[in-house]
Amino acid sequence: MLFRPVAAACAAALVALTGCSLTQSNASPRSGSGPVSVTSSAQACRLSSTRVKSGPAVFKIRNTGSAVTEFYVYARDGRSIVAEVENVGPGLSRDLVVSLAPGRYVTACKPGMAGTGIRGTLTATGTASSAVAGLSGSAIRQATGRYAAYVRAEADRLLPATTAFVAAYKAGDDARARKLYPRARTPWERIEPVAESFGDLDPKTDLRQADLEPGQRWTGWHRIEKDLWPPAMGYHALSPAQRATYGDDLLANVTTLHRRVQQLTYTVDQIGNGSKSLLDEVATGKITGEEDVWSHTDLWDFQANVDGARAGFTHLEPLLQVKDPALAGTIAAQFAALDRLLATYRQGGGFVSYDRVTEAQRKRLSDAVNALAEPLSKMTGAITL
Amino acid sequence: VLGVAGAGALAGAAGVAGFAAGHHDETAATTAGAAYPFHGEHQAGIVTPAQERLHFAAFEVTTDSREELVALLREWTKAAAAMTRGEPVGGGSPAPYDAPPEDTGEALGLTAGGLTLTFGFGPSLFDKPGLGLAHRRPRALRELPHFPADQLDPARSNGDLCVQACAHDPQVAVHAIRNLARIGFGRVAIRWAQLGFGRTSSTSTAQVTPRNLLGFKDGTANLKAEQAEDVEKFVWVQPGDDSRAGWLAGGSYLVARRINMHIETWDRTSLREQEGLVGRDRQHGAPLSGGREHTAPNFDIAGSSGPLIARDAHVRLAHPDFNGGTRMLRRGYNFTDGSDALGRLDAGLFFIAFVRNPDVHYIPMQTKLSAEDGLMEYLQHTGSGLFAVPPGARPGEYVGQALFET
Numbered sequence: 001m002l003f004r005p006v007a008a009a010c011a012a013a014l015v016a017l018t019g020c021s022l023t024q025s026n027a028s029p030r031s032g033s034g035p036v037s038v039t040s041s042a043q044a045c046r047l048s049s050t051r052v053k054s055g056p057a058v059f060k061i062r063n064t065g066s067a068v069t070e071f072y073v074y075a076r077d078g079r080s081i082v083a084e085v086e087n088v089g090p091g092l093s094r095d096l097v098v099s100l101a102p103g104r105y106v107t108a109c110k111p112g113m114a115g116t117g118i119r120g121t122l123t124a125t126g127t128a129s130s131a132v133a134g135l136s137g138s139a140i141r142q143a144t145g146r147y148a149a150y151v152r153a154e155a156d157r158l159l160p161a162t163t164a165f166v167a168a169y170k171a172g173d174d175a176r177a178r179k180l181y182p183r184a185r186t187p188w189e190r191i192e193p194v195a196e197s198f199g200d201l202d203p204k205t206d207l208r209q210a211d212l213e214p215g216q217r218w219t220g221w222h223r224i225e226k227d228l229w230p231p232a233m234g235y236h237a238l239s240p241a242q243r244a245t246y247g248d249d250l251l252a253n254v255t256t257l258h259r260r261v262q263q264l265t266y267t268v269d270q271i272g273n274g275s276k277s278l279l280d281e282v283a284t285g286k287i288t289g290e291e292d293v294w295s296h297t298d299l300w301d302f303q304a305n306v307d308g309a310r311a312g313f314t315h316l317e318p319l320l321q322v323k324d325p326a327l328a329g330t331i332a333a334q335f336a337a338l339d340r341l342l343a344t345y346r347q348g349g350g351f352v353s354y355d356r357v358t359e360a361q362r363k364r365l366s367d368a369v370n371a372l373a374e375p376l377s378k379m380t381g382a383i384t385l
Numbered sequence: 386v387l388g389v390a391g392a393g394a395l396a397g398a399a400g401v402a403g404f405a406a407g408h409h410d411e412t413a414a415t416t417a418g419a420a421y422p423f424h425g426e427h428q429a430g431i432v433t434p435a436q437e438r439l440h441f442a443a444f445e446v447t448t449d450s451r452e453e454l455v456a457l458l459r460e461w462t463k464a465a466a467a468m469t470r471g472e473p474v475g476g477g478s479p480a481p482y483d484a485p486p487e488d489t490g491e492a493l494g495l496t497a498g499g500l501t502l503t504f505g506f507g508p509s510l511f512d513k514p515g516l517g518l519a520h521r522r523p524r525a526l527r528e529l530p531h532f533p534a535d536q537l538d539p540a541r542s543n544g545d546l547c548v549q550a551c552a553h554d555p556q557v558a559v560h561a562i563r564n565l566a567r568i569g570f571g572r573v574a575i576r577w578a579q580l581g582f583g584r585t586s587s588t589s590t591a592q593v594t595p596r597n598l599l600g601f602k603d604g605t606a607n608l609k610a611e612q613a614e615d616v617e618k619f620v621w622v623q624p625g626d627d628s629r630a631g632w633l634a635g636g637s638y639l640v641a642r643r644i645n646m647h648i649e650t651w652d653r654t655s656l657r658e659q660e661g662l663v664g665r666d667r668q669h670g671a672p673l674s675g676g677r678e679h680t681a682p683n684f685d686i687a688g689s690s691g692p693l694i695a696r697d698a699h700v701r702l703a704h705p706d707f708n709g710g711t712r713m714l715r716r717g718y719n720f721t722d723g724s725d726a727l728g729r730l731d732a733g734l735f736f737i738a739f740v741r742n743p744d745v746h747y748i749p750m751q752t753k754l755s756a757e758d759g760l761m762e763y764l765q766h767t768g769s770g771l772f773a774v775p776p777g778a779r780p781g782e783y784v785g786q787a788l789f790e791t
Contacts, residue, residue, distance in 0.1 A: 063675070068688060087688035089675030092666055113689055213533045213756045273655070280650040280762075287727060290536075359726050366727040370649060377653035 035060050035095075038109065040069040040088070045109030045118035054102040054126035056385075061085055062093045067112040073098060073122065074106040086113070099385055100124040135319055135383075140268065147271050147315040148264060151191050154308075155258045158187035162254045166247040169224060172240065178228050182292075182300035182350060185221060188254075189304035190311065192281070193274035194264070195257050205253045208290070219249050222294075229294035268316060272380030275312030278305045279373040287366045289354050299351035302365075303342055310335050313376065316383060324382040327375060334372035341368050419553070420497035423466040425777040427621065427635055428784070430501030431714065431739050432610035434589040436551040439581030439718040439735065440558040441641065442566065443507070443544025443770060444573040449515030455789050457572045461504070461565055462783040468557075471497030474564045489567065491560050498557035502565070503549040504784045505639045505772030510545040521788060523622075523630035525638065525744045526773045532755035532766065541643055541768030544576045549639070549737065551716075555582070577768070579643060581718020581735045588716060594670060594678065597734055598646055598719050599763070601663050602670030605678055606704070608714040619712045619746060620739050632787035635776030637739040640747050643720075643768030646733040651763045662759040664698030672700060697759035708750045713738045733764070743771060 035058040037048040042065040061071045068089055073082045073096075082105065083098035102124050108117030161184040168176040188195070188206070196202045205220040212218055223246055227238045238246065266274075285291040286302040313320075313331055320328040341364065345352050357365075421429045448454060464474045475487030511522035528543060548565055552558040559580075566575055585597045586604035590611050597603040608615055617623070624634040651659070656667065664682065665672055672682035673693045684701055686693050694701050705712050716739065721732035740746035755761060775785040 068675070068686065068693060070689070087673070087693055089671075089673050089686070089693055091676045091680070092671055092673070093668070210536060211534050214530065214752065216533075273658075276653060280647075280653070283650055284647050363727050366729070370728075373650075373653055381655065 034058075038062065038071055038107075039064055040071060040109035040111060040118075041065045042067065042111050043118075045071075045107065045120060047107060047120060047122070050107075050121060051123050051125060052100065054100050054124040057098055057100050057124070059085075059096040059098070060093060061088055061096060061109075063088045063090055063111075065111045066090050070110040070113055070117070071096060072108045072110070072117065073100075074108065076104045076106065078106040078119070097385055102126045135322055139318060139322075143315050143319055144266050144268060144271065147266055147312065150311050150315065151194055151261050151264065151266075154187040154191045155261045158184070158191075158254055159258045161187060162251055166251045169228070170240075170244050170247045172243075174228055177224075178295070181221075181225060181228065181295060182297035185297075186300060186304040186307075188221075189301045190308035191261075192305075192308070193277050194261060197270075198257070198260060201253055201257055205250065205257075208293070210290075219246060220253070221250065222292075224250065225292065226294045229296075231294070268319065268383055269380050271312045271316055272383065275309040275316075275379070276373070276377050278309040278312075279369060279376060281305050283366070283369050283373060287362055287369065289362075292354070296353040296355045297351070298354040299342070299345055299357070303351065306335070306338060306342065309376065313379065316379065319383050320379060323385065327378060327382055330375045331372070331379065334368075334375060338368045338372050341365060418496050419499040420471060421469060421499065421501050423462070423469045423502065423778070424780050424782075426779075427637075427777045428501075428503045428774060429469070429777070430503035430549055430551050431620065431637060431716070431774070432588060432616060433499075433501050433551070434592055434610070435584040435586050435716050436499045436501070437553045437584055438551065438555040438558050439584075439720075439737075440550045440555075440562045440578065441581070441735065441737070442548050442550075442562045442578040443576045443641075444546040444548070444566075444569065445576045446510060446513060446516075446545040446572065447574050448572045449513060451516050451789070453572050454516060455783070457569055458504075458785050458789075459783040460568050462778055464564060464568055465502040465504075465561075465784070468492070468561050468564065469497060469500045469502060471495070471500075474568075489560065489563055491563075492557055495554060495557055498552040498554035500550065500552040500557050500561060502561055503551075503639070503774060505547040505549075505774040506785065506788070507544045507546060507770065507772050509543060513545070518788070521630060521632065523627050523633050523638075523773050525627070525742050526630075526771065529640070529743070529769050529771050530748065530752075532751055534755055534761055534764075535766045535769070537769050538767050541577045541579075543770050544772075546573060547639065547641070547770065547772045555580070579641075579720060579735050579768070580722075581720045583719040585717045585719055585734055586715045588714060597717075598648065598721075598732055599651060599659070599663070599760075601659075601665060601667055602678065603717075603734075604715050605665070605670055606700075608712045615712055616714070619741055620714050622741055626742065630773070632791055633773055633775060637741065637774045638743050638747075639770075639772040639774050640736070640738045640740060640743060641768070641770040641772070642736040642751075642766055644734045644736055645731065645765045645767050647763045647765070648730045648732055654763075661695050662698060662763075664694045664700030673698075695759065697757055699754075699758050699760045702754055702758050703750065708753075711746050711750065713740055713746060713750075739774070 036052060038059050038061040039046040040061060040063050059071065063069045068087060070084060070086045070088065072084045074080060075082055083096055085094050085096045088094050105122040105124065106119055107122050108119045110117035165177060165180040165184040168180055207218065207220060208222050209218060230237060282302055282305045286298045286305065289298050291301055292298045313335065317328055345357065421433055423429060446454060467474055467476060473488035473493060480487060508526045508528055511518045548562060550558040550561040562578065584595050586607050587594050588607065588610055590609050594602040594605050608619060610616065620637050622633045622636050624631065627633060660666055660673060670678040672680060674683035674686045682694055682700055682704065684692060684694050701707060717734050717736040720735045721730060723731055725731045738747060775788060778784045778786060
């Protein structure tokens with residue numbers, strides 16, 4: 001199943017964490033002031049007010065010029081970015097929601113997206129106690145660094161597991177290959193948004209038959225899955241030579257993934273949105289049994305997607321605890337509830353075959369996924385506010 | 386070309402002028418009291434300003450008698466002409482007390498409601514033994530190919546005949562299909578049907594652009610009735626287009642696709658991603674490259690990382706500039722059939738388009754969209770149909786007469 005690469009919330013997403021306006025808390029949502037209108041033209045950057053109450057502030061940026069514009073709120077030094085909106089086309093409007101501690105700030109419109117912009121000042125009034133401690137750069141680096149280590153560890157599991165699976169398949173040991181198939185896919189499904197972010201690897205590796213374009217060659221996990229769990233009628237088994245071709249191809253792509261993740265870093269929003277999209281995967285593909293239509297090992301992938309989503313949450317949780325502890329508590333409780341429900345389908349070292357899960361049971365699983373996915377979808381916005 | 390629809394629009398306008406006076410965005414042509422004549426050069430329900438409601442039905446032909454089929458088309462034509470005038474089937478003539486009424490009755494006292502009934506012939510009709518139509522089958526009339534990520538339900542796909550009933554009042558549209566199905570018993574049987582509750586396209590510049598269930602304005606760049614030259618070029622089959630199917634000249638092809646939306650996951654998606662996938666802003670429908678709703682998108686204008694309108698944005702991939710200049714007249718409807726077994730909304734877009742040649746004006750674009758459109762992550766095509774829509778019936782003719790008698 002395909003993932004869409006998550007749109008980065010900040011420019012140059014892999015680099016600039018400070019650009020994500022992570023330095024303030026969004027607690028006490030009732031304080032603050034009405035929206036500040038920002039009019040960005042070729043020559044001017046007009047704010048309807050340059051004094052706001054500390055706490056959540058809303059800027060409504062309207063681009064009246066003819067060039068693409070950006071709006072920045074900098075710290076007093078005029079360099080550290082507190083918040084930004086980019087890519088506002090001519091004639092368009094966009095909202096920026098940011099939490100401001102008391103103090104002085106520098107604002108800037110950047111028509112044409114270049115240079116230092118048309119600058120002004122902004123004051124957030126109030127006392128320091130109205131704003132809770134913000135997020136430190138080191139806390140952010142720690143969270144994102146640990147998530148990167150998690151991805152590398154899963155890739156380290158994926159490579160030998162796939163190697164063993166492909167070896168059994170090529171050797172014609174179907175019983176062993178069938179046993180290894182869901183186990184090898186588990187680390188893959190935990191980090192699939194990362195694989196998807198490369199664009200080329202996911203289609204080669206994880207495309208389902210129904211997703212094929214006319215003339216497109218079907219390769220990867222599900223091609224082999226169908227050969228190991230063939231339909232009763234009208235299927236021609238792959239020859240040993242074909243098995244070698246498809247097996248080697250899968251292993252080569254997994255090896256490429258393993259190599260590519262070694263140097264990869266992630267932003268907070270990539271991690272958060274990756275968690276959200278893993279649950280989308282569960283909601284649209286696994287719950288319906290469309291992912292592993294031949295092997296019915298969907299619950300293995302289901303659990304792996306949930307594991308991957310939880311890893312994202314766990315690594316971001318210290319940041320979310322600062323920004324919105326209630327949301328963090330809700331998400332943690334829903335992860336636990338979903339895990340308890342999934343545990344009832346465990347059998348032996350794995351899970352029951354999904355074709356033996358009834359409609360009513362699927363409904364309960366779906367309800368539990370929705371109960372988690374809805375609050376989880378708010379995590380990125382809560383942290384990056 | 387537009388004389389028929391135009392005349393209908395004027396007729397409707399007379400009756401509802403008082404009501405329409407307060408509406409700045411829509412003319413009387415699109416309001417509830419409009420009536421469109423059934424007969425004309427082209428069938429109504431194509432360039433007619435899209436009505437608010439849909440009842441679409443696909444039929445299987447159960448008779449193998451050509452005469453019976455022709456008789457049915459005659460009866461359907463007569464009933465359709467009456468219903469589009471706002472009259473009951475059978476003209477309301479008295480019937481024995483011990484007989485069931487000829488008209489089913491639920492539209493009595495209602496206006497014509499802008500009802501149009503548009504008839505089409507599916508590819509399988511031409512394979513039916515006994516009907517003798519094989520040699521008249523249009524070249525482009527085949528089942529649509531499998532597009533990437535299709536998850537088609539055979540019970541919601543294809544058919545020998547189709548009827549598109551559009552009206553401003555859902556009761557009027559349902560009444561029409563119900564009565565046509567009743568007339569057809571023994572000769573045709575319903576294969577599948579779809580209700581649509583809100584139009585997602587404007588087919589006239591007099592209409593405001595509606596929203597689809599993704600929450601975005603849909604069909605801003607749709608082909609409009611007023612663009613006469615493009616309507617000729619992209620909608621109506623021209624004489625000489627198909628030597629085997631001269632009978633189709635003045636007609637069109639109807640593409641139907643039931644497109645489910647993953648509503649719940651879409652609703653959890655950030656506005657940034659939603660607008661990025663569509664390529665327009667949600668509030669006003671302006672392209673992300675700037676301007677207002679009807680400003681032409683600028684696909685080259687750059688943002689901080691890549692073009693402002695992303696390479697996989699729907700508005701880019703569906704735009705004529707990236708499809709050899711091709712335009713489509715879309716006439717789709719929002720639908721919901723309640724919820725599925727998992728409690729998810731069974732809802733989406735019932736896509737309808739009228740094209741001159743599906744091999745040129747639909748299939749290449751859909752192949753590309755299914756493979757590359759970022760929105761596809763939230764969409765699943767679950768039903769499909771392609772039908773040849775014959776030209777309009779002139780007074781005294783029945784719909785599709787040219788197929789059987791020339």
